[in-house]
Amino acid sequence: EVQLVESGGGLVQPGGSLRLSCAASGFTFSRNAMHWVRQAPGKGLEYVSAISSNGGSTYYANSMKGRFTISRDNSKNTLYLQMGSLRAEDTAVYYCATSMVGPTRTAFDIWGQGTMVTVSS
Amino acid sequence: SYVLTQPPSVSVAPGQTARITCGGDNIGSKSVHWYQQKPGQAPVLVVYDDSDRPSGIPERFSGSNSGNTATLTISRVEAEDEADYFCQVWDSSSDHPGIFGGGTKLTVL
Numbered sequence: 074e075v076q077l078v079e080s081g082g083g084l085v086q087p088g089g090s091l092r093l094s095c096a097a098s099g100f101t102f103s104r105n106a107m108h109w110v111r112q113a114p115g116k117g118l119e120y121v122s123a124i125s126s127n128g129g130s131t132y133y134a135n136s137m138k139g140r141f142t143i144s145r146d147n148s149k150n151t152l153y154l155q156m157g158s159l160r161a162e163d164t165a166v167y168y169c170a171t172s173m174v175g176p177t178r179t180a181f182d183i184w185g186q187g188t189m190v191t192v193s194s
Numbered sequence: 195s196y197v198l199t200q201p202p203s204v205s206v207a208p209g210q211t212a213r214i215t216c217g218g219d220n221i222g223s224k225s226v227h228w229y230q231q232k233p234g235q236a237p238v239l240v241v242y243d244d245s246d247r248p249s250g251i252p253e254r255f256s257g258s259n260s261g262n263t264a265t266l267t268i269s270r271v272e273a274e275d276e277a278d279y280f281c282q283v284w285d286s287s288s289d290h291p292g293i294f295g296g297g298t299k300l301t302v303l
Contacts (some may be wrong), residue, residue: 108292110237116227118237120292134290135195145208168236179284180227180242187236 075099075183077169082188089159089192095152095185096171103127103147105172108181109154111165111190121167122154159192166190196285198295205236214298216281219262224283226264230256231236231278240279241266256282268300276302 081093095107109121122143123132131143142155152169166189171182199217206212216226225242227239241247241257242255249285254269281295 110292110294117278117297118231118282118294120290120294121198123292132289132291133290152252173245174239174248175225175246177225177243177284178281179225180239181229181237182242182248184236 075173077185078182079167079169079170079188080183082167082190084191084193085159086194087160087192090155090157091159091190092189093156093167093169093190094156095154097150097171100171100173100183101147106178107152108146109143109152109167109169110138110170110181111163111167112187113162113165116165119165124152133174140182156190159190161192162189164192195288195290196283196293198283200279200283200295200298202296203299203301205303206268206271207303208271208273210271212271212275212300214266214279214281214300216264216266216295217262217303218264218283221262221264221283222260224259224285226257226259227282228255228266229280230275231280232276237280247248252268256263271300271302276300293296 078096108123124143140158144153166187168187170184172178228241231237242256244259245257280297
C-alpha cells in the first residue's frame with residue numbers, strides 16, 4: 074500500500090524552529106518528486122515547497138523562502154521540512170504529497186494524513 | 195505570480211449537475227488538477243491534467259479547460275459530494291510553481 078506518514082508537528086513559540094518528517098512506503102521513493110502543502114485552520118490549500126527526486130532542485134513559496142528548508146533522505150525513504158523563524162501565520166496542518174499520475178507528475182494523488190503545527194506563545 | 199480564482203460557494207440539488215470554475219490568465223495553456231476535500235480529511239485528487247480521472251473516481255466527475263477558465267463538472271450530484279473543491283496548476287515558468295485556487299464549497303441542498 075502506498076503511504077505517506079507525517080510527524081513532527083506540535084506547539085512552538087514565535088521565532089522558534091521545528092522539523093517535520095514524512096515517511097514514505099509502498100513505492101520507489103527515490104523516483105518521485107515530493108511536495109509540502111499546508112492548510113491554515115478554516116482556510117484553503119497553500120503550496121509550501123517541492124524537491125526533485127534526487128534532491129538537486131528545490132522550490133519554495135515566496136513567504137517561506139529563507140525560513141524553510143526542504144530535504145530528503147532517499148536511503149531512509151523520508152522527506153523533511155525544516156522550519157525556522159516561525160510566525161503565527163505559519164499555523165496550519167502540513168501535508169506531504171506526491172504524484173503517481175500523468176505525464177507531468179504535478180497532480181498530487183498521494184497525500185499523508187497531515188501534521189498540525191501551532192505557532193503561539 | 196499566477197492567480198487562480200474560484201467562486202467561494204456553489205449550491206446544487208441532488209441529481210443535478212454542479213459546475214465549479216477556476217479562472218486564470220490563459221489557463222487553457224496549462225494542465226489543471228482538481229481536489230475534493232471533506233472536513234478533517236486530506237485532499238483527494240478527482241481530476242488531473244484537465245480531464246483525466248484517477249482510478250476509483252466516479253465517471254460523474256469530469257473536467258474541461260479552455261481560454262481563461264477551467265471547469266470541474268459533477269453530474270448527478272449526490273449528498274456525499276458535498277465538500278470543498280480546489281483547482282491547482284503547476285507553473286513551471288515560475289520560481290513558485292505550485293499554485294492552488296482559493297477553493298469552492300459545494301453544498302448539496
